[in-house]
Amino acid sequence: MIDEFRSAGGVVGGDFEGVPLLLLTTTGARSGEPRTMPMTYxxxxxxxxxxxxxxxxENHPGWYHNVLASPAARVEVGTQTYDVTATVLEGTERDRLWAEQLERTPYFAGFQERAGRLIPVVGLTRTEG
Incomplete structure (x- = not known):
């Protein structure tokens, strides 16, 4: 999927056709190596x-542990690539964005039910420079 994303300017087909996707590259919390994951946003x-x-x-994804350990990351959105800083969002801000995601992508409600944990919401802010 990563190769398809990059070769097609951020567009993929199949189950993810029409879904907003980005590539998130984090630094592995244990390995220190770059880790790239396609993600909806x-x-x-x-x-x-x-x-x-x-x-x-039941457990948080690896990328989440990576941004907790090192919030500096890189995103690829469409044909743009830039650095970001990740921040875990909480309280009413988290709840507002979770509700918006459920409205746009109702199947996320099933994720919450199965997980048995509060699903973290993470904001990515473009790093200047």
């Missing part, structure tokens, strides 16, 4: 928002 003004749903699994 929500745009909130100038910020991109990710949801650590992990498909409804």
């Amino acid at each position: 929500l745009r909130d003004g100038d910020r991109l928002v990710l949801f650590a749903a992990n498909g409804g699994r």
Whole structure:
């Protein structure tokens, strides 16, 4: 999927056709190596928002642990690539964005039910420079 995303300017087919996707590159919390993952996202003004749903699994996804350890990351959106800083969103801000994601992508409600944990919401803010 990563190769398809990059070769087609951020567009993929199959199950993800029409779904807003980005590539997130984090630094591995244990390995220190770069890790790239395709992810769905929500745009909130100038910020991109990710949801650590992990498909409804009990544990948080690896990328979430990576941004907790090192919030500096890189995103590829369409044909743009830039650095971001990740921030875990909480309280009413988290709840507002989660509700918006559920409205746009109702199947995320099933992730919450299966996970048995509060799904973290992470904002990505473009790093200047």
